[in-house]
Structure formats: C-alpha cells, structure tokens
Amino acid sequence: xxxxxxxxxxxxxxxxxxxxxxxxxxxxxxxxxxxxxxxxxxxxxxxxxxxxxxxxxxxxxxxxxxxxxxxxxxxxxxxxxxxxxxxxxxxxxxxxxxxxxxxxxxxxxxxxxxxxxxxxxxxxxxxxxxxxxxxxxxxxxxxxxxxxxxxxxxxxxxxxxxxxxxxxxxxxxxxxxxxxxxxxxxxxxxxxxxxxxxxxxxxxxxxxxxxxxxxxxxxxxxxxxxxxxxxxxxxxxxxxxxxxxxxxxxxxxxxxxxxxxxxxxxxxxxxxxxxxxxxxxxxxxxxxxxxxxxxxxxxxxxxxxxxxxxxxxxxxxxxxxxxxxxxxxxxxxxxxxxxxxxxxxxxxxxxxxxxxxxxxxxxxxxxxxxxxxxxxxxxxxxxxxxxxxxxxxxxxxxxxxxxxxxxxxxxxxxxxxxxxxxxxxxxxxxxxxxxxxxxxxxxxxxxxxxxxxxxxxxxxxxxxxxxxxxxxxxxxxxxxxxx
Amino acid sequence: xxxxxxxxxxxxxxxxxxxxxxxxxxxxxxxxxxxxxxxxxxxxxxxxxxxxxxxxxxxxxxxxxxxxxxxxxxxxxxxxxxxxxxxxxxxxxxxxxxxxxxxxxxxxxxxxxxxxxxxxxxxxxxxxxxxxxxxxxxxxxxxxxxxxxxxxxxxxxxxxxxxxxxxxxxxxxxxxxxxxxxxxxxxxxxxxxxxxxxxxxxxxxxxxxxxxxxxxxxxxxxxxxxxxxxxxxxxxxxxxxxxxxxxxxxxxxxxxxxxxxxxxxxxxxxxxxxxxxxxxxxxxxxxxxxxxxxxxxxxxxxxxxxxxxxxx
Numbered sequence: 001x002x003x004x005x006x007x008x009x010x011x012x013x014x015x016x017x018x019x020x021x022x023x024x025x026x027x028x029x030x031x032x033x034x035x036x037x038x039x040x041x042x043x044x045x046x047x048x049x050x051x052x053x054x055x056x057x058x059x060x061x062x063x064x065x066x067x068x069x070x071x072x073x074x075x076x077x078x079x080x081x082x083x084x085x086x087x088x089x090x091x092x093x094x095x096x097x098x099x100x101x102x103x104x105x106x107x108x109x110x111x112x113x114x115x116x117x118x119x120x121x122x123x124x125x126x127x128x129x130x131x132x133x134x135x136x137x138x139x140x141x142x143x144x145x146x147x148x149x150x151x152x153x154x155x156x157x158x159x160x161x162x163x164x165x166x167x168x169x170x171x172x173x174x175x176x177x178x179x180x181x182x183x184x185x186x187x188x189x190x191x192x193x194x195x196x197x198x199x200x201x202x203x204x205x206x207x208x209x210x211x212x213x214x215x216x217x218x219x220x221x222x223x224x225x226x227x228x229x230x231x232x233x234x235x236x237x238x239x240x241x242x243x244x245x246x247x248x249x250x251x252x253x254x255x256x257x258x259x260x261x262x263x264x265x266x267x268x269x270x271x272x273x274x275x276x277x278x279x280x281x282x283x284x285x286x287x288x289x290x291x292x293x294x295x296x297x298x299x300x301x302x303x304x305x306x307x308x309x310x311x312x313x314x315x316x317x318x319x320x321x322x323x324x325x326x327x328x329x330x331x332x333x334x335x336x337x338x339x340x341x342x343x344x345x346x347x348x349x350x351x352x353x354x355x356x357x358x359x360x361x362x363x364x365x366x367x368x369x370x371x372x373x374x375x376x377x378x379x380x381x382x383x384x385x386x387x388x389x390x391x392x393x394x395x396x397x398x399x400x401x402x403x404x405x406x407x408x409x410x411x412x413x414x415x416x417x418x419x420x421x422x423x424x425x426x427x428x429x430x431x432x433x434x435x436x437x438x439x440x441x442x443x444x445x446x447x448x449x450x451x452x453x454x455x456x457x458x459x460x461x462x463x464x465x466x467x468x469x470x471x472x473x474x475x476x477x478x479x480x481x482x483x
Numbered sequence: 484x485x486x487x488x489x490x491x492x493x494x495x496x497x498x499x500x501x502x503x504x505x506x507x508x509x510x511x512x513x514x515x516x517x518x519x520x521x522x523x524x525x526x527x528x529x530x531x532x533x534x535x536x537x538x539x540x541x542x543x544x545x546x547x548x549x550x551x552x553x554x555x556x557x558x559x560x561x562x563x564x565x566x567x568x569x570x571x572x573x574x575x576x577x578x579x580x581x582x583x584x585x586x587x588x589x590x591x592x593x594x595x596x597x598x599x600x601x602x603x604x605x606x607x608x609x610x611x612x613x614x615x616x617x618x619x620x621x622x623x624x625x626x627x628x629x630x631x632x633x634x635x636x637x638x639x640x641x642x643x644x645x646x647x648x649x650x651x652x653x654x655x656x657x658x659x660x661x662x663x664x665x666x667x668x669x670x671x672x673x674x675x676x677x678x679x680x681x682x683x684x685x686x687x688x689x690x691x692x693x694x695x696x697x698x699x700x701x702x703x704x705x706x707x708x709x710x711x712x713x714x715x716x717x718x719x720x721x722x723x724x725x726x727x728x729x730x731x732x733x734x735x736x737x738x739x740x741x742x743x744x745x746x747x748x749x750x751x752x753x754x755x756x757x758x759x760x761x762x763x764x765x766x767x768x769x770x771x772x773x774x775x776x777x778x779x780x781x782x783x784x785x786x787x788x789x790x791x792x793x794x795x
Contacts, residue, residue: 013511217513373611377622377769382723387622387769417767421624443769 017139018212018276020122021132021268025295034110035119043164046171050074055434056397063173069435075358076435078395080365087354091347098343100228102335103313104235108222109290114214117165117207118274121158128154132271158208159200166199212275216286226285232337236289237314238269238280241323262306269293269311279311289313364402365393366460368442368474375477379421379445384478388442392460394432401463404428404442408456409476412446421445429463446476453477570595575756579632580774582759589763596764599757603749612768617727617744622768625724627716628652630772636762640755642748643716651748654715659700660739667739669696674734680709680721683729 048060050073057064062071070077070085077084099106108115128150129135141147170192171179182188183196206214215222229235243263263280270278272293277286279293291313298308318328371387379385394400405427406414413424417440424445432438442458459471487499490508497506531537534546545551570591574582582588601610607618614620619627628638638652645651659665665673669692676693678684698707704717711719718726726744727737749758765771 010511012514012517014514213513213515217516371611373609374613374620374622377613377620378723379623380625380719380722380724385623385769420773441767 015213016276018274019132019135019139020274020276020292021271021296022126023268023272023292023296023299025292025298027291027295031110031119031290031292035116038111038113038116039120043168046168046176052076053397053434055399057175059175061172062175065173076395076397078393080393081361084354084358087350091350091354094343094347094350097228098340098347100225101230101233101343102340104229104233105222105225105287105289108215108225108288112221112288114206114219115274115288115290117161117203118211120161121207121211122274124157124161125154128157155208158204162200162203162207163196165203166196169199170195212286215275215288222285222288230339231316232334232339234313234315234334235283236279236287236291236294236311237316237319238263238282238311239309239314239319239322240280240282243280243310262301262304262310264300264304266300268296268300272296362468362470363395364400364460364462364468364470365395366404366458366470366472367391367393368458368472370474370477376479378479383445383447384476385443385445386476388444388458388474390440390442390458392430392432392438392440394434394436394438396466397435399434400432402430402432402438403461403463404430404440405459405461406444406456407459407471409444409446409450409454412444412456412476414442414444416443417441444476448478450476450478452480571756574759575754577759579636579759579762582763583632583774592760592763593767594764595757595760596762596767599753599761600764603753604761607746612765617742619726620724621765622770623724624770624772625719625722626713626770626772627711627718627726629713630766630770631774632762632766632771633774635765635771636759638746639758639761639765640748640750643746644743645745645748648748652716654704654717655743656704656717656737656741657700658739658741661741664700665696665738669693670735670738673697673701673738674731677709677720677734677738678729678731681723681729 045061046059049058050060050071051058052071056076057071059071060073062069064071068079075084096107125135129138138147138150167183170183170188174192179188179192183192210218240261243261245259245261246263246265247260248265269280270276270293272295273279274290274292275286275288277284279287294309294311294313297311301308301310314322314328315334318334322328367390369389369391371389375386377385377387390404392402392404394402404414406412413421413426414428415421415424416428416430419428421443424443428440428442430438430440444456454476456474456476457471458474459469462468487496487509489496490506493508495508495510498509500507531544532546533548534550535543536546537544570588573588574592574595577585577588582592600608600612604612608614608621609618612621619625624630626634628634628643641648641650641652643652644655657664659673660667660670672689672693673696674693675684675687675689676691676697679686679690684690697705697709701709704715705711705720706717709720711717718724723729725733727733727742749761753761
C-alpha cells in the first residue's frame with residue numbers, strides 16, 4: 001500500500017499548545033484533595049518536631065547526610081541499616097505495581113509531583129489569565145502592556161511557588177528552623193543555595209512550560225506502566241459502543257432521525273484534558289488517567305439528559321462485556337483478583353517484616369578488626385600480643401558505659417590504649433557517646449601455647465539497666481612454633 | 484528493506500525496517516528536543532573555550548578560566564594546610580608531656596605521626612613499625628633507650644650513634660672477639676650464660692664459666708643480672724626480645740663483632756611538630772611507657788623554643 005500524495009512527515013513536531021479548561025466534578029474534587037494532602041505533606045513534614053532527648057535532633061523526619069543518620073519519627077536508621085531504606089523503595093515499587101494493576105495510571109493522574117505541581121501552576125494560570133478561551137486569546141494577542149503585565153504576574157507567582165518548592169526540599173536534610181534562619185541570613189552552605197536554585201528552575205520550567213511534554217516524551221514510567229496494565233485494570237475509557245456514531249449537537253441528531261450515539265462531539269473532554277489528547281481515540285500514552293474528561297462528559301450527559309459515564313473508568317474486559325450488552329463486573333471483583341491480592345500480600349509482608357525487624361533490632365553493636373601489620377607482637381616476657389580496632393555502635397540517643405570482653409582465649413588479658421599491660425584485666429570498660437561509634441584500640445596478650453590461629457569472639461555488654469549485647473568474630477594469631 | 488508504509492492504527496509512517504514482523508514507527512521528535520541538542524552543542528563549545536580542552540602540538544589550550552587540575556589540587560592542599568594550621572601550631576608550641584594531657588591534640592599527633600612515619604621511618608622500621616633484624620620493633624614493650632614520650636622524642640630528634648652530632652645517643656659495645664678481649668671458647672661460654680638469662684637453655688658448666696666472664700666484661704653495661712641499662716642503650720638480656728637474634732650463632736656473632744646500630748637524627752630534616760607527632764605515634768603502638776614522675780613535674784614549666792624542651 002502506498003500513499004504517494006501524503007506529504008513526507010516532518011522529522012520534528014511542533015508542540016500543540018494545551019489550554020485545559022476548568023472543570024468541576026467528583027474526580028476534580030478528589031484531585032483537589034490529593035493535591036492539598038500531597039503539598040501539605042511536602043511543605044509541613046520538615047517542620048514537625050519529635051523529641052528524642054538531648055543527644056539527637058528533634059526533627060521528626062530528617063535525612064542527616066553529614067552525620068549519616070536517617071530519622072523518621074520513632075525510627076532511626078544508621079548507615080549499616082540502609083536495607084530498611086531499600087525495603088521502603090521495594091515497597092514503593094510493589095505499591096506502584098499494586099496501584100497500577102488495580103486502578104491503572106492513578107499515580108500519574110493524581111499523585112505524581114509533575115501532575116500536582118502542573119495542576120497548581122494551571123490553577124494560578126487560570127486565576128491570572130482566565131479560563132481556556134481567555135488564555136487562547138491572550139496567547140494570540142500581540143505583546144503589549146496588558147499582556148506583559150499578566151505574563152509577569154503569572155511568572156512571578158510561579159517563581160514564588162518554585163522557590164518555595166525548592167526551599168522546602170532542603171529542610172529535609174538539616175534542622176529546619178536553623179537552616180531557615182541561616183538561609184535567609186545568607187549563612188547556609190553553598191549546596192543549600194545550589195539545591196534551591198536547581199529545584200526552583202526545574203519546578204518553574206517543568207510545571208510552567210514543559211507540563212505534558214514531561215509525561216509524553218521524558219518520563220519512562222508511562223512505558224513501564226503500559227506493561228503492568230492488563231485487561232482487568234481500570235483505565236479511562238470512552239465507551240464508543242455507546243457514543244458512536246457522534247452527532248453534531250442534540251438538535252441535529254433529532255432533525256436527521258439517523259441513529260446516533262450519545263456523543264454529541266462537544267469536545268469538552270478534549271478541552272479539559274491537561275495533556276491535550278482526545279480520549280475518544282482510545283487508550284494512549286498521553287492519557288494520565290486524571291479522569292477530568294469523565295467529569296466534563298458527565299456534566300454534558302446531564303445537560304442532554306443521558307446517563308452519566310459515556311467516558312468512565314472501565315476495564316478492557318468490562319468494555320467487551322458491555323459491548324455485548326452484558327453487565328460489567330462489580331467494582332470490588334475487578335479490584336480483588338489474584339494479581340492485586342498477591343501484590344498486596346507481598347507489599348504488606350515486606351512492611352510487616354520491616355516493622356518487626358525495626359522493633360527487634362539491637363541498639364548496640366560491635367565490630368572487631370585485627371591489625372594486619374604486624375599480625376602479632378612478641379612482648380618482653382615472651383607472651384604474644386595482638387592488636388584490634390574495636391568499634392562500638394551505641395545506637396541509643398544517650399551515652400552508655402559498655403564492657404568489652406573476650407571469649408575463646410584462656411588466660412588472655414586485654415587493655416585499651418592509655419591502659420597498660422600491668423593494669424590489664426579480662427574486660428575493658430568504654431564510655432560510648434550517645435548515638436555514635438566509639439572506636440577503641442584493644443591490646444590482647446596471651447601465652448605462646450595454643451593454635452597458631454585461634455578463633456576468638458569479642459563481646460560488648462551495656463552496663464546500664466536496659467542492657468543489650470553484641471559480639472563479633474576475630475582471631476588471635478601467634479608466630480609459628482619456634483624450633 | 485521493506486517499503487515505508489503508514490501504520491493504520493496510528494497514522495504514522497514506519498521507518499521502513501522490519502524485523503520478523505516488528506516495525507518501528509517514525510514518530511517525529513518534539514521540536515524542543517532539537518533545541519536541547521543545539522544547547523548541548525553550544526555548551527560544549529563554551530566549555531572547551533572556558534576549560535583546557537583542545538590538543539595543540541606540544542600542549543593543550545589552557546582555557547579562559549585558568550583552571551587546571553594541578554591548580555585545584557594545590558588549592559585543596561592549601562585549604563587543608565590552613566585547616567590543620569592551628570593543630571600544627573599547637574603541637575609546635577606544646578611540650579610533648581603536655582600534649583599527652585590533651586586527648587584531642589594527642590589524637591591529632593598520633594594521626595599526623597602515622598602519616599609522617601609512612602614517609603620517613605618505614606624504610607628501616609617497616610610499614611607496620613614491626614622492624615626486622617637490627618631494626619627494633621616499635622610495637623613491643625622493650626626499649627633500648629626508653630619508651631616514654633619524651634625519650635622517644637629525643638631519640639627521633641637526635642638519632643642514635645650519629646657522627647658529628649653532640650647530642651646523639653651514643654654507646655659502643657666492644658668487639659670482644661675481633662679485638663682479642665675474649666677467646667673463642669670464652670665467647671662460647673658467655674653465649675651459653677647469656678642464653679640462660681632468658682631461660683633459653685639450662686645452666687651448665689659452660690654457662691657457669693660464662694657467668695664469671697659476664698660479670699667481668701659485660702655487667703658494667705648490661706647489669707649484674709643482665710637487665711640492661713637504658714642510659715647507654717644496653718639491651719635487657721633476660722627477656723624474649725632479641726634485636727639481632729637470640730640463637731647461639733647470633734649471640735656469638737654479637738659478642739665477637741659487636742653491634743653498631745645507627746639511626747639518623749631527624750631534627751635537621753623535620754620540624755619539631757612532626758617529630759612530636761612521630762613520637763606520639765610510636766608511643767601509641769602498644770609499648771609506650773608512662774613518663775617518669777619527676778620528669779612530668781619538670782615538664783610543667785613551659786619550655787622556650789623547640790629544642791630546649793628536649794632533654795635526655
């Protein structure tokens with residue numbers, strides 16, 4: 001098949017301007033609610049306080065990169081426990097699988113930051129420029145004082161939001177009130193200003209100008225989600241079996257007496273779409289399933305006295321059933337199916353396992369590292385000394401006194417740097433600062449009799465009422481038996 | 484190659500390739516994407532003008548910003564030196580016995596000494612300071628000249644048996660065999676006796692004869708009991724540590740030919756702060772001894788200058 005008349009398609013496509021029309025309806029109101037909650041979480045979280053005593057920061061959520069601690073309310077994560085963060089990421093991934101397989105691209109339509117901030121920016125745009133028609137007129141109008149004033153006003157508000165967005169981000173990484181003061185006084189770290197600058201720019205450009213281009217061309221997630229959707233996932237569907245053939249207005253339909261569908265081709269669904277697509281062309285990559293077209297269409301259906309839901313959340317499977325005149329499956333049955341249940345069980349399982357581990361984990365730890373150069377030292381009295389670097393992790397937010405002991409080496413004595421062989425005993429006491437790693441050099445002396453390489457265990461025991469122990473394997477080495 | 488055709492479902496032309504029935508749509512790129520390409524080209528050109536980039540015959544363009552990796556390294560080194568300056572200054576001005584009273588300063592000194600040791604000392608004492616035959620192991624608890632901070636500092640500063648240096652640590656063991664003081668058989672007897680001191684062998688007739696010879700020839704430095712004397716660097720012969728080996732052949736060789744271990748003095752090469760850091764590091768290795776009480780009391784008087792605070 002050849003179509004010689006067709007002009008050769010261009011290599012590059014000019015962007016189609018999108019001026020989404022304001023709409024009201026249940027989905028729009030739900031979207032408002034999600035936006036308010038999401039923005040509130042984002043802006044307020046760093047300012048929440050959580051008392052951890054005198055030795056730890058009192059910020060409820062804090063990613064303390066400088067000191068390598070992650071605080072989240074009652075949970076404190078140390079670098080060696082980073083697998084909890086990995087677990088959270090796994091949960092986030094499986095959570096997205098779950099949501100996507102059940103309700104399609106709900107993430108894209110409601111919760112994605114790109115969607116939330118674009119929505120906010122579009123609201124500002126409507127407030128200053130007016131709704132769709134006014135925006136189109138303004139865009140076509142020649143540049144003059146009025147247009148410049150409106151553009152400046154819009155961009156200023158956008159910029160304010162962008163600065164606030166970038167500004168809020170840095171508060172997750174340092175004490176928010178202190179950083180806010182330092183930031184305004186110009187005393188904050190350069191990286192803070194750089195971060196705010198970059199996030200301001202990205203928010204301003206992505207939310208104000210790139211908008212649906214991010215979803216259609218830049219984001220990998222729509223492609224991945226396409227692979228996760230199946231015929232039982234809820235997607236926004238134009239019910240063509242009900243809408244077609246379209247009529248140009250209800251009057252015309254009545255006049256012609258030809259069989260017509262419910263769609264009157266009013267293009268409201270296209271007008272409200274934030275990505276500028278026509279949902280009636282079927283499922284497509286540009287559809288972020290924000291459901292605003294459902295609100296728009298339902299309103300029109302009410303006006304022309306037709307049942308709502310010409311455009312509606314509908315699975316591909318139900319679409320086939322409805323086409324044949326059968327009733328769609330109940331919503332609960334659509335949502336509860338093996339795939340979603342398995343995702344949920346895995347997701348909840350990881351969450352419960354992590355909570356259990358968080359509750360049961362030790363807050364004291366020891367690691368022992370033997371000096372390798374020299375491996376052993378012969379002392380004046382003929383005994384052998386090995387040196388170890390012992391690290392005590394005191395993960396409680398209070399200073400503790402701990403006792404380091406040694407098992408597996410009969411007759412051995414140990415002392416720490418500052419102590420002497422003469423004062424050496426079976427244990428060494430160490431004062432461990434709150435929420436930090438105490439590093440001690442431990443010297444262990446034992447006789448020459450024994451295996452050349454004896455496995456030993458260092459143990460640490462907290463001496464206060466709460467107690468807690470930990471141990472680590474090491475070895476004690478001696479010279480080869482001298483002839 | 485297959486014909487280009489227009490895909491029915493999308494209305495888009497295909498690129499014309501076909502792999503087992505799979506075709507690729509020739510979807511046009513967004514125009515702004517082209518702008519980002521141009522922007523990267525502009526960026527690239529500006530970057531190569533601003534920074535060193537274009538290779539010339541023997542060199543490369545140096546860039547308009549004057550940046551160089553060596554310059555950046557120097558900047559970072561200078562910044563580090565500036566950051567360390569207060570500690571270096573404090574170490575230079577604080578006598579070592581007062582350094583040990585300040586844990587933070589002491590830790591800085593030990594770490595600084597660890598780095599300096601790797602540069603100046605490992606050639607003889609080994610990277611782990613474990614020494615080898617003739618070069619003392621600095622990890623153990625046996626010291627020829629003393630193992631407290633101040634003594635170690637003095638040894639490092641002035642060295643051992645340094646020619647042309649008044650303050651160096653000096654002593655000389657006679658070469659009993661080579662100089663004809665003792666006969667071979669007598670040396671064998673002394674060897675047997677010396678080995679009984681540390682319990683390496685049981686006393687016998689030779690050892691008894693050697694004991695007499697030891698009292699006459701050796702006890703003046705090594706002490707009547709063979710415990711050594713740190714003022715002359717005479718080693719303790721009763722312990723398990725042998726700098727030149729404790730087997731009969733090695734001891735015989737030592738008695739017959741003597742030993743003359745030399746260590747360079749470092750006060751002509753290193754600044755007082757570095758020597759102090761080295762002393763702190765060596766002292767921290769596990770065998771460091773406490774300062775004698777009278778010396779500590781004396782140290783409370785601030786010393787003036789770098790050398791005045793070093794006494795034997």
